[in-house]
Amino acid sequence: MNGLELFWVGLANAFSPLNFLMMLTGLVIGVLAGALPGITMLNAIVLVLPFTYSMDIVPSLLLMTAVYGGGIFGGSITGILFNIPGDPMNVPATWEGYALHRKGHVAKALGVAIMASALGGFLSCLVMTLVSPPFARVALSFSATEYFAVVFLGLVSVVVINTRSVASSLVCLFLGMLLGTIGIDDTFGSARFTFNSRLLETGINFTIVLIGLFAIGEVLEQLCERDKIPDQGLKERPKVSLMTPREVWAFKGPLLRGFGSGTMIGMIPGAGATVASFVSYGIERQVSRKPEEFGKGSWDGLNATSSAINASTGGAMIPLLTLGIPGSGATAVMMGAFLMHGIQPGPLLFDKAPESVYTIFAGMLLCNLIMIFAGWVCSKFFSELMRVPETIMGAFIIVFCFVGAYALRNDTSDLWYMAFFGVLGYFMRRYRLPIPPLVLGIILGPLAERYFLTAMIASNNDVSVFFTRPVSAGILLVSIGMLFWPLLQARMNRRKAAAQAAAVAGS
Amino acid sequence: MDTSSDRAGARWATLLKGPVAVLLFGAAVYLYADRSIDLPPPGQLGGAFWPKLCAVGMAVAGVLKAWEAIRARGRPPEEGAACKDMDNRKLFLMILLIVLVVPAIAMLGFPLATALFIGIFLRLAGARGRLMLPLVSLGGTVFLLYLFVKIVYLPLPKGEWFFEDLTLTLYRALFIL
Numbered sequence: 066m067n068g069l070e071l072f073w074v075g076l077a078n079a080f081s082p083l084n085f086l087m088m089l090t091g092l093v094i095g096v097l098a099g100a101l102p103g104i105t106m107l108n109a110i111v112l113v114l115p116f117t118y119s120m121d122i123v124p125s126l127l128l129m130t131a132v133y134g135g136g137i138f139g140g141s142i143t144g145i146l147f148n149i150p151g152d153p154m155n156v157p158a159t160w161e162g163y164a165l166h167r168k169g170h171v172a173k174a175l176g177v178a179i180m181a182s183a184l185g186g187f188l189s190c191l192v193m194t195l196v197s198p199p200f201a202r203v204a205l206s207f208s209a210t211e212y213f214a215v216v217f218l219g220l221v222s223v224v225v226i227n228t229r230s231v232a233s234s235l236v237c238l239f240l241g242m243l244l245g246t247i248g249i250d251d252t253f254g255s256a257r258f259t260f261n262s263r264l265l266e267t268g269i270n271f272t273i274v275l276i277g278l279f280a281i282g283e284v285l286e287q288l289c290e291r292d293k294i295p296d297q298g299l300k301e302r303p304k305v306s307l308m309t310p311r312e313v314w315a316f317k318g319p320l321l322r323g324f325g326s327g328t329m330i331g332m333i334p335g336a337g338a339t340v341a342s343f344v345s346y347g348i349e350r351q352v353s354r355k356p357e358e359f360g361k362g363s364w365d366g367l368n369a370t371s372s373a374i375n376a377s378t379g380g381a382m383i384p385l386l387t388l389g390i391p392g393s394g395a396t397a398v399m400m401g402a403f404l405m406h407g408i409q410p411g412p413l414l415f416d417k418a419p420e421s422v423y424t425i426f427a428g429m430l431l432c433n434l435i436m437i438f439a440g441w442v443c444s445k446f447f448s449e450l451m452r453v454p455e456t457i458m459g460a461f462i463i464v465f466c467f468v469g470a471y472a473l474r475n476d477t478s479d480l481w482y483m484a485f486f487g488v489l490g491y492f493m494r495r496y497r498l499p500i501p502p503l504v505l506g507i508i509l510g511p512l513a514e515r516y517f518l519t520a521m522i523a524s525n526n527d528v529s530v531f532f533t534r535p536v537s538a539g540i541l542l543v544s545i546g547m548l549f550w551p552l553l554q555a556r557m558n559r560r561k562a563a564a565q566a567a568a569v570a571g572s
Numbered sequence: 573m574d575t576s577s578d579r580a581g582a583r584w585a586t587l588l589k590g591p592v593a594v595l596l597f598g599a600a601v602y603l604y605a606d607r608s609i610d611l612p613p614p615g616q617l618g619g620a621f622w623p624k625l626c627a628v629g630m631a632v633a634g635v636l637k638a639w640e641a642i643r644a645r646g647r648p649p650e651e652g653a654a655c656k657d658m659d660n661r662k663l664f665l666m667i668l669l670i671v672l673v674v675p676a677i678a679m680l681g682f683p684l685a686t687a688l689f690i691g692i693f694l695r696l697a698g699a700r701g702r703l704m705l706p707l708v709s710l711g712g713t714v715f716l717l718y719l720f721v722k723i724v725y726l727p728l729p730k731g732e733w734f735f736e737d738l739t740l741t742l743y744r745a746l747f748i749l
Contacts, residue, residue: 230637230640231636231640232591232633232634232636232637232639232640233637235629235632235633235636236594236630236633236634236637238629238633239598239626239627239629239630239633240630242622242626242629243601243623243626243627243630246622246623246626250619252619253610253612253613253616253618253619254619255609255610255618255619255620256609256610257605257608257609257619257620257623258604258605258608258623281670285663285666285667286658288662288666288697288698289658289659289660289662289663289666290657290658290659454699455697456693456694456697456698456699457694457699457708457712459693459697460689460690460693460694460697460708460712461690461712463670463689463693464686464689464690464712464716467673467677468682468716468720468726468728471677471728471729472720472726475727477674477677477678477729480674480677480678481674483674484670484671484673484674487670488667488670488671491663491667495658510622510626514622517622518617518621518622521616521617522616525615526615526616526617
């Protein structure tokens with residue numbers, strides 16, 4: 066059978082009652098788990114793993130891929146509604162989505178996030194279905210130098226994220242990177258900034274930092290503001306307003322750029338949806354016609370980052386299915402499911418069980434379409450939570466945060482980190498220090514260190530290795546371009562203004 | 573007597589105290605990392621390299637911040653740059669409550685600590701109503717127990733000594749165990 070015939074067979078299999086039920090169940094579990102702070106998409110995939118023991122590999126994989134896609138998107142719901150991103154990857158969507166919510170566009174923001182995520186995911190699954198083998202070959206040739214270049218690109222995006230003060234962003238970014246070094250070093254095994262404390266030796270989990278900084282700081286600010294005007298947006302019962310085809314067409318640029326960067330970055334093992342989300346946001350900020358709207362509620366930013374996070378799912382499945390290399394935590398769990406069923410993912414899978422492979426392809430495509438419905442229903446459910454008084458909501462958000470922090474390692478000492486970062490988050494807001502660069506630093510800093518040191522060990526400390534390999538050189542040049550673009554843009558604007566002033570004076 | 577040079581000095585101190593603190597923090601971290609982290613294996617960068625690089629980056633960011641502050645002096649503040657007017661007493665008490673609930677969860681167990689936390693937090697946040705506070709705190713705690721212990725099988729802290737027995741009794745009474 067050729068590819069198209071296999072695809073039709075796969076599509077028919079995906080519509081079988083069990084497979085369809087698994088997709089629907091997985092999407093609902095994923096969206097809800099992604100939306101609850103402290104319960105990540107990865108937690109949800111691990112939680113459903115035991116339920117797949119008694120199933121065949123195809124429904125198992127469909128259940129897990131549905132949780133994966135739904136979980137990645139789900140974090141945007143609480144981000145838009147409550148300024149609490151479910152996962153680090155939902156942070157840029159939260160910046161724009163919550164700002165749009167504050168402007169009274171909550172229904173549209175939710176609709177845009179759903180549609181952009183579904184479209185990004187659908188298109189990336191199409192790419193996965195059509196061109197997975199050649200793309201996987203490219204990813205296979207990547208070494209630590211290329212990984213470092215990609216992570217560096219993510220770190221550089223911090224400069225373009227905050228237009229108010231580049232220096233404040235850098236201070237917070239480096240503080241985050243320093244916090245990321247606390248604990249036992251991965252490469253050399255040295256204890257760093259541990260002060261002989263068991264609590265510090267294990268390092269700081271970035272999920273705890275993220276929940277504390279965003280959630281607790283926000284609750285304190287909301288509840289302790291004096292003479293606060295009641296927020297009308299919180300009292301409304303918003304609808305989820307999906308994008309019309311005309312609106313989709315109007316935002317084709319951000320959607321396609323988000324899909325492109327998300328799919329490409331998703332294919333790179335280790336990079337994943339978080340890097341894709343920040344990189345696509347940074348790129349969009351650069352090319353947007355309305356860059357001044359970023360951080361204040363940009364539709365372009367929300368479209369691009371929502372499209373990118375779900376586009377990374379199709380990308381991440383490519384090396385897993387074609388080469389047997391899991392590109393992310395989620396795909397590593399799926400590889401575990403394959404191995405549990407006695408199947409080795411890789412090129413031979415396409416010869417031995419092509420129908421199963423194409424059922425997974427078709428199922429993932431379908432999942433992204435069903436996600437529009439699942440996301441719509443779940444968003445409406447979460448919108449109902451907005452009718453609860455702010456005080457009650459605040460108390461429960463803090464309790465959820467404590468449970469989320471505790472659940473990571475079942476260790477009450479993590480609650481101290483939670484409280485510390487919660488209070489820090491409040492004071493950073495109060496003194497107008499940007500929180501996102503700190504979060505970016507603590508997530509990407511350890512990855513950058515690992516890849517940088519690995520590349521250095523492999524090249525005998527020769528820094529030129531980053532510029533002699535074409536892919537890393539290309540990505541680093543783009544990063545350097547992004548770094549200096551705001552300066553060049555300001556200079557060009559000044560020249561333009563001076564030329565206009567001279568023209569006015571001359572006339 | 574207050575002279576113009578004193579006033580100028582005070583203005584500079586206000587302007588540069590933040591950036592100088594960042595610069596000094598970066599320098600202190602660099603020195604601490606240099607002295608406290610193990611020496612690298614021969615020919616390798618070692619575990620101290622990355623924290624030292626971050627510390628240098630932080631110090632440079634401090635210098636940039638100072639440059640930004642000097643360039644911005646005299647300009648009118650940006651829209652929304654002023655700090656919000658906060659109820660500092662309420663804020664202090666809420667922070668204290670958030671800090672105190674950490675040892676309370678470990679000692680009293682999740683159910684009791686959570687019920688107390690929700691009740692006190694709601695009261696501090698301004699919620700009123702004789703029935704509403706116990707209803708929300710107790711009802712909410714029971715809901716969370718069912719969700720996390722019964723459905724998700726999350727072993728939430730049970731507390732110590734007498735409180736562990738109390739938590740287990742509560743779990744049995746609620747058919748969670």
